[in-house]
Amino acid sequence: MYGRNLYIDKIRPFIDKPVIKIITGMRRVGKSCLIKLIIEMLKQNPEHKNAILYINKESLDFEFISDYRDLNQYVIKCFKGIKGKKYLFVDEIQEIAEWEKAITSLFSQGNIDIYVTGSNAHLLSSEIATLISGRFIEFPVYTLSFEEFLLFRNDKKEDIETEFLKYLKFGGFPAIHHFNFHEEVIYQYINSLYSTILLKDVIKRNSIRNVYLLEKITQYVFDNVGNIFSAKKISDFIKSQKMKVGIETVQNYISYLLSTFAIHKTSRYDIKGKRLLELHEKYYLGDLSLRHAMLGYKETDISGMLENLVFLELKRRGFNIHIGKYGNKEIDFIAEKKNKKLYIQVAYLLASPETIEREFSVLKRIKDNYPKYVISMDKVFGNDFAGIRRINFIDFLLHV
Numbered sequence: 592m593y594g595r596n597l598y599i600d601k602i603r604p605f606i607d608k609p610v611i612k613i614i615t616g617m618r619r620v621g622k623s624c625l626i627k628l629i630i631e632m633l634k635q636n637p638e639h640k641n642a643i644l645y646i647n648k649e650s651l652d653f654e655f656i657s658d659y660r661d662l663n664q665y666v667i668k669c670f671k672g673i674k675g676k677k678y679l680f681v682d683e684i685q686e687i688a689e690w691e692k693a694i695t696s697l698f699s700q701g702n703i704d705i706y707v708t709g710s711n712a713h714l715l716s717s718e719i720a721t722l723i724s725g726r727f728i729e730f731p732v733y734t735l736s737f738e739e740f741l742l743f744r745n746d747k748k749e750d751i752e753t754e755f756l757k758y759l760k761f762g763g764f765p766a767i768h769h770f771n772f773h774e775e776v777i778y779q780y781i782n783s784l785y786s787t788i789l790l791k792d793v794i795k796r797n798s799i800r801n802v803y804l805l806e807k808i809t810q811y812v813f814d815n816v817g818n819i820f821s822a823k824k825i826s827d828f829i830k831s832q833k834m835k836v837g838i839e840t841v842q843n844y845i846s847y848l849l850s851t852f853a854i855h856k857t858s859r860y861d862i863k864g865k866r867l868l869e870l871h872e873k874y875y876l877g878d879l880s881l882r883h884a885m886l887g888y889k890e891t892d893i894s895g896m897l898e899n900l901v902f903l904e905l906k907r908r909g910f911n912i913h914i915g916k917y918g919n920k921e922i923d924f925i926a927e928k929k930n931k932k933l934y935i936q937v938a939y940l941l942a943s944p945e946t947i948e949r950e951f952s953v954l955k956r957i958k959d960n961y962p963k964y965v966i967s968m969d970k971v972f973g974n975d976f977a978g979i980r981r982i983n984f985i986d987f988l989l990h991v
Contacts, residue, residue: 593742593765597907598625599632601730606633607676607704611694611723613715614708616732617852617877618792619784621765622708623647625732626680629706633678643678644669648686659693666697677703685711691719698726710792712850733907734763734878737900737988743768755985759896760888762880774888781884785853792851799847804829804836808844812854812874813882817895819859819871819914819921845874852877857902860913860925862957873914875902897984898923898937901966904988905935920953932961941967941981954979964991 598614605612606629614622626645633639644666646653656662662681670677679697684690684707697703715729740758741748743765748754761767761777764784770776789809799805811825822841829836848854855875859868876882879899905912905926915922915934924935934957936950954963955977963979964987971983982991 593739594628595621595625595739597736597739598730598732599628602629605728609701609726611698611727612706613727613729614706614732615712615714615729615852616708616710617734618710618788619764619766620732620734620852620877622710622732623682624765626682626706626708630678630680638675639678642670642673642676643680645680646682648681648683656687658688659690662687662690663693663696666693666703670703675702679703679705681705681707683708683710685709685714691722695723695726698723710851711796712852731906733903735765736763736904736907737985739763751985755988759879759900760883762878762883764878764880767880777880778884781880785881785884788851788853793847797847799844804834804840805844805847807832807834808841809848810885812845812848813876813885815874815895816876816879816882816892817873817898819873821871853881855902855906857912857914859916862915862917862922862925867913868916875899877903894937894939897939897966897968900984900988901935901937915953917953917956920956922953922957932959934961934963936965938965938967941965941969947976951976951979 602612602614602625614625616622630643630645633643646656646662646665648656656665666679681687681690681694684694687693690707694705694707698705715727735743737755737758740763741754744754757772760774761772762781764781767777767780770780789805793799793805794802807829808825811828822838822845825841825845826836826838829841845854845856849856854877857873857875859871859873860866861868876899879896901924902912905924908928910926910928910933913925915925922934923937924933926933926935934954936954938946938950941947941950950965950967954965957963964982965976965979966982966984966987968984969981971981971986975981
């Protein structure tokens with residue numbers, strides 16, 4: 592297993608600290624491997640070796656744990672007679688009904704360090720968050736960054752531009768590195784993963800009857816990455832396909848997709864009015880390969896793909912993200928964390944004066960002193976423009 596230091600370094604300070612560690616993310620992004628890496632770290636201390644319990648709810652070995660009572664009884668039984676600090680790891684905990692009751696009870700004993708993973712965004716719904724309020728910290732995990740992708744490629748690496756095109760085309764699910772990088776093989780794997788997400792995490796969990804409608808809505812969202820649209824626009828499109836659907840149904844189906852982390856929603860922020868706007872949000876994918884496997888790789892959609900990669904990279908770096916609106920112009924991303932704020936425009940190539948004007952003009956209007964960037968695939972040699980920094984796309988992913 593390759594060490595995913597981006598996440599290990601975030602979790603390490605909380606090992607043995609009195610908080611529940613909750614690791615969230617889409618299926619197959621590497622949450623289980625992350626847990627196993629932590630377990631290997633703990634086992635380096637001989638005192639911990641027999642005090643570690645790992646429960647994987649994707650394994651039939653633990654099918655008997657169906658609710659919080661089963662979980663509580665099993666953990667108490669396994670830890671019986673073990674003195675000192677104990678370590679509990681539960682993978683895909685959303686498969687255990689009312690799991691939070693058992694975790695809260697076990698945590699209250701004071702001598703169990705708890706780590707759980709989940710593939711459902713509702714894992715920390717308001718009710719659950721209230722029950723374990725102040726006792727947990729969440730660590731979102733995403734598919735591989737480009738830097739991690741290169742690490743996983745190891746001795747198979749080619750030149751950096753070729754590797755970037757592979758990353759753009761095949762995405763960042765860690766398991767693809769077990770296969771030869773052939774389009775048919777990798778997209779077959781991604782399609783099986785997509786089917787699992789759709790069938791198990793959406794259709795089964797939400798008792799959806801109209802599967803065809805769900806697939807149509809999913810295709811629309813996937814095909815409009817980086818475009819502003821609304822549930823009404825999707826509803827109108829579906830109706831144009833001679834199908835009946837209401838706006839509320841569209842909203843529900845999108846919320847189900849959001850809960851799997853397969854897509855992420857970003858709201859618009861009016862910079863002049865200093866307020867969030869309720870309509871016309873954007874959606875980005877948890878990994879671009881999901882789109883390519885479903886719809887095929889379309890080079891003509893390169894701008895939306897690049898935007899999606901920037902969005903995910905900002906999420907990995909811990910930023911909260913909005914789309915910016917300044918008058919009648921759009922800013923691709925306003926990224927904030929703590930006292931840091933960035934304004935970012937993403938373009939494929941700054942190939943014409945019109946493109947340069949479009950990307951830079953709105954940033955020039957913003958008069959605060961926070962950094963402003965235009966990221967593109969152009970070869971950039973450190974030339975700024977009116978205080979706005981130009982960055983090459985690969986440099987942004989690896990160095991900025």
